[in-house]
Amino acid sequence: MLFIDSLNQLLFPTRCFGCAALGLSICSSCRRDWHPGYYTRHISQLSVHSAVPYSSTASRIILASKEDGLEGADNLIISAIVHVLSKADFDDHNIRLVPIPSSPSARRRRGRNFILDIAGSVGQRSGLPLSDSLELTRRVRDQSGLDATARSYNMQGAFALKKGTYPRGDLVLIDDVVTTGATLHEAGRALRSAGFNVIAAITACHAQPLR
8 A cells, every 4th residue: 555655646746736836735835825714704694704815825726626626625625614614603503504506517517516525525524414405597607707796696596495405404505715795695595585594604715805
């Protein structure tokens, strides 16, 4: 086994997800940018809890997880979300995690449902149940090139409760990044309009809101 591990390191050496330097999955320099803390903000009725300020390092880690499916990058995101869960005051609540759904085209391209996989691992580590309760009801544009107004319009009415699901308890949305909060706001609206209790959202990263 040691020989196989050594051979793998020769053929596929470990590189930092943040800067691609050889050695560790995240180097000491990039670790300063990806150092889980605890940040909160409010979006409409939703309290959003996050671990890491968005940066170029955070962007590369998220892309390595989301688009390349790299396990080490997944683990950094999962650990960040679990860290926030440990800091948030949810002791008096019956928490159930609800992942933000990916579009069908994104699932086909990536070969997996990114946030569902992340939230499932968060649930395993934290002992909290998962409810895959939301689905996209229409096609939406990629949010990355849109301003705050366009993001809000893009997400209006985009989510609905999955047929046959009944997410009991106090629901906490899970996503990778919050920027304007348009996606989280719409997810919360879809669940509340169906009569369910959404108390918060947790993201690995938080970005400065766009105008």
